[in-house]
Amino acid sequence: MILQVQNVSKRFGGLRALENISFEVREGEIFGVIGPNGAGKTTLFNVINGVYPPQEGQIFFRGQNITGLPPYRIARAGIARTHQIMRPLGELTVRENVTVGACFGRESLSLGAAATVADEVLTFVGLGGKAGVLASKLNAAEKKRLELARALAARPSLLLLDEVLAGLNPNEVADMLAAIRSIRDNGVTIVMIEHLMHAVMQLSDRVFVLDHGAQVSEGTPQVISVHPKVVEAYLGDPKLAQRLLEGLE
Amino acid sequence: MSALRTPFFWGLLVLLGGVGLLPILNGSDSMREDIFLVLMLVILASSINIIMGYTGYVSFGHIVFFGLGGYVAFYLMLNHQVHFVPAAVVGGIVSSLIAFLLGIPVLRLRGAYFALATIGINEVVRSFVTNFDPFGGATGMFFNYEVYNGYGGSKNALWYAYYAILVVALLCAVSSLLIKKSRFGLGLLAIREDQDAAQVLGIDPARSKVLVYTISAFFPGLAGAIFFFKNGIIEPGPAFDLLRSIEALVMVMLGGYGTVAGPIVGAAVYEQLRAFLITNSTFSSFHLFVAGFLLLLIVLFVTAGLVGWLRQRAPRLRRYLE
Amino acid sequence: MNIDALSASIVDGLMIGFIYGLAAMGLTLIFGVMRVVNLAHGPVIAVGMFAVLLLAQNLGLNPYLGLVIVMLLGLATGIGMYFIAVHRVIDAPELTTLLATFSVNLMIIGIGTVLFSTSPRALDVSLGSVRTGAVTILGTKLVADLIAVIATVGLYYFLYRTRAGKSVRAVANNRAAAELMGINSTWILALSFGIGIALAMGSGSLLATLFSFTILSGTVYEVKSFVIVVLGGLGNPVGALLGGIVIGLLEGLATISPLPVGWVPVIEFGVFVIILLVRPTGLFGAR
Ligand SMILES: Nc1ncnc2c1ncn2[C@@H]1O[C@H](COP(=O)(O)OP(=O)(O)O)[C@@H](O)[C@H]1O
Ligand SMILES: [Mg+2]
Numbered sequence: 133m134i135l136q137v138q139n140v141s142k143r144f145g146g147l148r149a150l151e152n153i154s155f156e157v158r159e160g161e162i163f164g165v166i167g168p169n170g171a172g173k174t175t176l177f178n179v180i181n182g183v184y185p186p187q188e189g190q191i192f193f194r195g196q197n198i199t200g201l202p203p204y205r206i207a208r209a210g211i212a213r214t215h216q217i218m219r220p221l222g223e224l225t226v227r228e229n230v231t232v233g234a235c236f237g238r239e240s241l242s243l244g245a246a247a248t249v250a251d252e253v254l255t256f257v258g259l260g261g262k263a264g265v266l267a268s269k270l271n272a273a274e275k276k277r278l279e280l281a282r283a284l285a286a287r288p289s290l291l292l293l294d295e296v297l298a299g300l301n302p303n304e305v306a307d308m309l310a311a312i313r314s315i316r317d318n319g320v321t322i323v324m325i326e327h328l329m330h331a332v333m334q335l336s337d338r339v340f341v342l343d344h345g346a347q348v349s350e351g352t353p354q355v356i357s358v359h360p361k362v363v364e365a366y367l368g369d370p371k372l373a374q375r376l377l378e379g380l381e
Numbered sequence: 382m383s384a385l386r387t388p389f390f391w392g393l394l395v396l397l398g399g400v401g402l403l404p405i406l407n408g409s410d411s412m413r414e415d416i417f418l419v420l421m422l423v424i425l426a427s428s429i430n431i432i433m434g435y436t437g438y439v440s441f442g443h444i445v446f447f448g449l450g451g452y453v454a455f456y457l458m459l460n461h462q463v464h465f466v467p468a469a470v471v472g473g474i475v476s477s478l479i480a481f482l483l484g485i486p487v488l489r490l491r492g493a494y495f496a497l498a499t500i501g502i503n504e505v506v507r508s509f510v511t512n513f514d515p516f517g518g519a520t521g522m523f524f525n526y527e528v529y530n531g532y533g534g535s536k537n538a539l540w541y542a543y544y545a546i547l548v549v550a551l552l553c554a555v556s557s558l559l560i561k562k563s564r565f566g567l568g569l570l571a572i573r574e575d576q577d578a579a580q581v582l583g584i585d586p587a588r589s590k591v592l593v594y595t596i597s598a599f600f601p602g603l604a605g606a607i608f609f610f611k612n613g614i615i616e617p618g619p620a621f622d623l624l625r626s627i628e629a630l631v632m633v634m635l636g637g638y639g640t641v642a643g644p645i646v647g648a649a650v651y652e653q654l655r656a657f658l659i660t661n662s663t664f665s666s667f668h669l670f671v672a673g674f675l676l677l678l679i680v681l682f683v684t685a686g687l688v689g690w691l692r693q694r695a696p697r698l699r700r701y702l703e
Numbered sequence: 704m705n706i707d708a709l710s711a712s713i714v715d716g717l718m719i720g721f722i723y724g725l726a727a728m729g730l731t732l733i734f735g736v737m738r739v740v741n742l743a744h745g746p747v748i749a750v751g752m753f754a755v756l757l758l759a760q761n762l763g764l765n766p767y768l769g770l771v772i773v774m775l776l777g778l779a780t781g782i783g784m785y786f787i788a789v790h791r792v793i794d795a796p797e798l799t800t801l802l803a804t805f806s807v808n809l810m811i812i813g814i815g816t817v818l819f820s821t822s823p824r825a826l827d828v829s830l831g832s833v834r835t836g837a838v839t840i841l842g843t844k845l846v847a848d849l850i851a852v853i854a855t856v857g858l859y860y861f862l863y864r865t866r867a868g869k870s871v872r873a874v875a876n877n878r879a880a881a882e883l884m885g886i887n888s889t890w891i892l893a894l895s896f897g898i899g900i901a902l903a904m905g906s907g908s909l910l911a912t913l914f915s916f917t918i919l920s921g922t923v924y925e926v927k928s929f930v931i932v933v934l935g936g937l938g939n940p941v942g943a944l945l946g947g948i949v950i951g952l953l954e955g956l957a958t959i960s961p962l963p964v965g966w967v968p969v970i971e972f973g974v975f976v977i978i979l980l981v982r983p984t985g986l987f988g989a990r
Binding site: 433437439441486487489490492493494496497498500501502504505508509511512519627630631634638666667668669670671672673674676677680681684 | 734738740787788791792795796797798799801802803805806807808809810811812813814816817926929930933937963965966968969972973975976979980983
């Protein structure tokens with residue numbers, strides 16, 4: 133088990149953003165997280181990577197208790213993430229942004245080694261030509277890729293992706309899906325939050341469903357897409373579920 | 382340390398060192414005094430830039446470290462007959478130590494709150510020193526001329542002070558470059574851009590900020606020690622003069638926030654400008670107004686400062702102009 | 704320590720505290736609405752002092768009538784200042800607005816020194832005095848306090864009962880959301896800046912009826928205003944009034960305490976830094 137989330141709860145004032153959440157992620161899998169807007173998906177990532185400590189429950193990364201550690205300790209332990217609302221370091225160049233990820237990530241590289249990694253990763257995500265541009269000058273799709281590049285440069289063993297497909301056109305989505313697969317094939321475990329159903333269903337080994345901070349269901353895409361509660365509460369349209377399932381094979 | 386092999390590094394050394402050698406070569410006292418002042422301002426502006434330009438923390442009251450270094454060194458020279466070089470080093474170290482201790486709580490504040498807190502700290506220290514008898518209270522401390530006898534008379538002492546400020550200015554500029562071009566410096570820039578994102582990327586902001594604040598207090602401490610040694614008298618007002626702090630911020634903005642060369646250029650240009658305005662008959666009585674007006678123009682229209690503007694305009698220059 | 708001296712110093716401190724509070728209110732209003740620390744605050748207070756003096760000397764205007772005109776002038780000046788020096792950089796990092804307002808500070812001091820030199824001036828007003836027991840209260844102080852209270856109440860009436868005032872609060876809360884509701888945030892920001900400057904100039908006029916002054920006198924009140932504003936919570940006008948009273952009382956009591964007067968600023972600024980650290984929302988802040 134690379135990640136174990138046990139009975140985690142997080143409240144903002146009276147709002148229950150996460151209520152008694154438990155799941156486990158296996159080494160090397162792609163684990164999808166779905167749920168309507170405001171379900172608590174991003175909050176789940178924030179709790180895992182230490183932005184907020186959970187009020188209850190515990191989180192283990194490779195058997196080590198990381199609950200309540202600050203984000204930089206968790207990053208150095210080998211968990212990297214992207215942000216749904218992109219956070220480029222605007223006045224730094226694209227290459228510098230990614231170098232930061234490599235320098236301070238799991239491998240704590242020196243500046244020179246980090247720059248090499250940065251160039252590799254930038255080529256991989258297709259931003260090689262923009263390395264010298266200020267990050268604030270990128271468009272939204274490029275900023276998404278920068279988020280991914282920065283996280284990858286840390287050489288994480290667990291990668292948390294928060295809606296990296298949102299706002300991309302179909303070609304860009306196809307590219308990104310291929311990239312995510314290849315990242316996993318390189319041995320990185322991935323937890324991905326996604327709204328594009330067909331993408332999650334195609335890519336994930338298992339899917340976890342959140343609604344209003346509560347855990348609705350968890351299972352393989354086949355099981356999830358016909359789960360009555362999911363179909364009713366989330367997918368809404370049973371025919372869509374059927375099509376998704378057909379799209380799987 | 383690859384920063385030490387860049388053309389910029391050598392250019393910096395040659396230019397700053399070259400200007401610094403001028404009065405030594407021609408032995409002119411007035412030129413020495415002028416350049417002493419510019420070098421001192423270079424130190425203040427560069428130090429402020431290290432915390433403000435690299436890390437984004439506006440240390441408005443940074444002058445407090447200048448005053449502290451000055452007072453500590455002066456006290457040692459006057460009451461314990463310590464030679465001015467070790468006294469200055471102790472002054473710098475005490476400034477750094479105090480920055481370290483203050484930095485731990487104060488650097489948790491963000492934005493305007495931090496800026497206000499640094500003003501407050503300067504005022505606390507200034508009013509404390511004004512009442513602190515070992516430091517001479519409101520009237521301060523002053524040397525008898527005998528103190529300078531240890532340095533071959535007061536005329537020689539002025540030259541010693543000049544060599545010292547030149548060395549410190551070079552050290553400060555080189556440190557500024559080394560920090561900016563290091564892994565540590567990259568972390569600082571990330572904090573400046575987005576502290577929370579930096580933290581998610583693996584940077585420990587609290588540690589980096591306290592460390593850089595400690596470094597940025599060292600050089601003003603040395604500069605204060607040297608300045609008041611040369612002056613022969615130290616009083617709370619001039620030692621903790623908030624206006625000088627703000628002027629140093631203006632120099633940083635004028636030259637270019639976050640660049641290595643910016644504060645140096647800014648200090649030189651500002652001082653020239655000020656001297657021109659004060660001595661020019663049309664402007665002399667309006668020099669404050671003109672200074673304010675120019676500052677406003679820079680803040681509104683050339684936010685990146687002179688060096689920043691050049692770097693934006695001519696990206697090819699970037700290799701030579703950090 | 705005798706009771707008479709104690710009550711006299713308490714009353715004295717209290718009286719001056721209201722005016723300190725009024726002086727700080729403009730600063731805190733501007734910060735609360737647009738997160739700008741106005742470093743021209745002190746010179747603006749000084750301009751208020753000289754404006755009321757000039758109106759009295761040249762037009763023979765009664766200072767309290769002059770005050771009204773000065774505040775209207777302040778409103779216009781503030782709106783102008785906002786568009787010239789602040790609007791372009793309103794969304795830039797703090798340093799930029801700090802320096803922009805500081806440049807205005809330099810310009811005012813620059814012109815002011817040329818026009819008025821730095822020799823002290825005084826406004827000639829006397830309203831007699833009230834005596835109760837050992838405590839004597841100057842009529843001018845009493846009137847100044849009354850005006851400070853009226854100004855505070857007026858500000859609250861404006862902020863909570865008028866349309867424009869509600870817009871100011873909406874913009875202070877969340878500018879983007881206010882704009883979505885159809886509020887023209889640029890004008891609201893300019894208006895708030897104008898009111899902040901009007902309050903500062905008004906407090907300057909009142910101070911001019913009490914003490915002699917120079918063009919540099921504002922600086923003292925600016926620094927005091929920082930302390931007061933932090934004490935009361937940055938952005939909280941009533942907090943500023945309460946903070947002013949606390950500082951006034953502290954200064955009043957210090958005159959009779961065994962502590963040498965020189966230590967008062969050490970305590971004031973010490974409290975200032977400590978409050979910023981442990982309770983940045985101020986002593987009277989909501990959260
Ligand atoms: N920092 C915060 N403070 C208060 N409420 C928050 C905060 N972050 C998220 N929330 C609330 O928690 C709920 C879950 O949000 P989020 O995790 O972003 O949902 P999702 O990513 O599933 O769309 C929402 O109602 C959101 O408003
Ligand atoms: Mg989300």
